[in-house]
Amino acid sequence: DIQMTQSPSSLPASLGDRVTITCRASQDIGNYLRWFQQKPGKSPRLMIYGATNLAAGVPSRFSGSRSGSDYSLTISSLESEDMADYYCLQSKESPLTFGSGTKLEIK
Amino acid sequence: QIQLVQSGPELKKPGESLKISCKASGYTFTDYAMQWVKQAPGKGLQYMGWINTQTGKPTYADDFKERFVFSLETSASTAYLQINNLKNEDTATYFCARGIADWGQGVMVTVSS
Numbered sequence: 001d002i003q004m005t006q007s008p009s010s011l012p013a014s015l016g017d018r019v020t021i022t023c024r025a026s027q028d029i030g031n032y033l034r035w036f037q038q039k040p041g042k043s044p045r046l047m048i049y050g051a052t053n054l055a056a057g058v059p060s061r062f063s064g065s066r067s068g069s070d071y072s073l074t075i076s077s078l079e080s081e082d083m084a085d086y087y088c089l090q091s092k093e094s095p096l097t098f099g100s101g102t103k104l105e106i107k
Numbered sequence: 108q109i110q111l112v113q114s115g116p117e118l119k120k121p122g123e124s125l126k127i128s129c130k131a132s133g134y135t136f137t138d139y140a141m142q143w144v145k146q147a148p149g150k151g152l153q154y155m156g157w158i159n160t161q162t163g164k165p166t167y168a169d170d171f172k173e174r175f176v177f178s179l180e181t182s183a184s185t186a187y188l189q190i191n192n193l194k195n196e197d198t199a200t201y202f203c204a205r206g207i208a209d210w211g212q213g214v215m216v217t218v219s220s
Contacts, residue, residue, distance in 0.1 A: 001169075034207070036152075043202060043210035044144075044152065055208075087152050091207060094157075095168040096142070101151040 002027050002090050006099025012107040013078050021073045021102045023088035028069070032092035035064060035073045038085045047086075048073060080106075109133040111203055111211035118217045119193050126189045127214045129203030136184035137161050139206040143177060143188050146213070147199040155201075158186060193218045 003026035013019045023033070031051040036044035046055045048064035051071055061076045075082055083106060088099040114128040129141065143155040156167040158177040165177040176189040190197055200213040 038152075043213055044204075045210075046208045049208070089152075089154075089207065094166060096154045096207065098152045098154060 001095055002029060002093060002097050004088055004090055004097050004099040006088055006102060008102060009100065010103045010105065012105055014107045015078055015080060017078045019075050019078055019104065021086050021088075021104075023071045023099045025069045025071070025090055027092075029090045029092035031066065032090055033064075033066070033071045034089045034091060036087045036089065037082075038087065044087065078104075109205065109209050111205060111209060113201075113203060113211040113214045116215040116217070118219070120220055121193055121195060121218055123193050123218075124189065124191045125193065125216065126187055127201055127216070129186045129188070129211050131184045131186070131205065134205070136181060141177075141179075141186040142204045142207045144202045144204060144210075145171075145199045146202065147196075150199075155188075160186070190216070195219070 005024045007022055011019060033051040035048040037047050038044045047058050047062055049055055051066045052064045063074050065072045073086060083104055086102045090097055110132045112130045117125050119125055137160045140157045141160055142157045145153045145155050154168055155171045158165045160179060163179050174191045178187045186203055188201060195218050198218045200215050202213045203211040
């Protein structure tokens with residue numbers, strides 16, 4: 001199975017900060033990488049698909065990038081509504097695998 | 108609009124079985140696979156597998172090959188997750204997801220004697 005190593009597990013940040021969350025794939029997954037946001041008690045929300053494509057309705061302060069086997073989600077200027085858990089997911093091959101998650105919280 | 112509406116919370120005893128439903132609307136049900144994801148309390152997302160909505164063929168991740176059954180009622184645009192011989196560690200929220208993009212609201216399952 002493909003392993004997705006996500007870091008950091010916790011990210012204290014201030015409003016207005018630029019923050020980056022990273023996932024590293026254990027095998028080649030091309031651009032089959034998605035990012036999800038999950039708020040407490042809610043379902044995950046698709047934020048980024050195809051490693052770099054913004055899902056419908058997602059604010060433009062979110063972006064996705066890839067460098068080799070490293071995939072990043074960046075929020076350019078943190079807003080209070082962005083405080084949530086974030087997960088990466090590889091959809092290159094079955095079984096799909098999630099990263100372990102990053103809790104983004106106010107410093 | 109696309110909606111996945113799941114059944115309500117469940118409280119079960121170890122050894123019992125349950126069946127969760129996921130009713131889809133707003134799109135052609137057989138155009139997209141249905142995925143299932145588990146989230147234990149305070150934990151991350153765990154992929155359970157998927158079912159081909161055209162053929163009904165299920166595919167299970169390794170941890171879910173025993174006791175877990177995905178099924179369909181295509182005429183009702185509904186997917187089901189059945190869990191047999193429930194164990195305490197099955198306590199979790201279970202999500203269905205269309206093409207791992209659009210998600211149901213989740214079903215909280217509690218297994219306790």
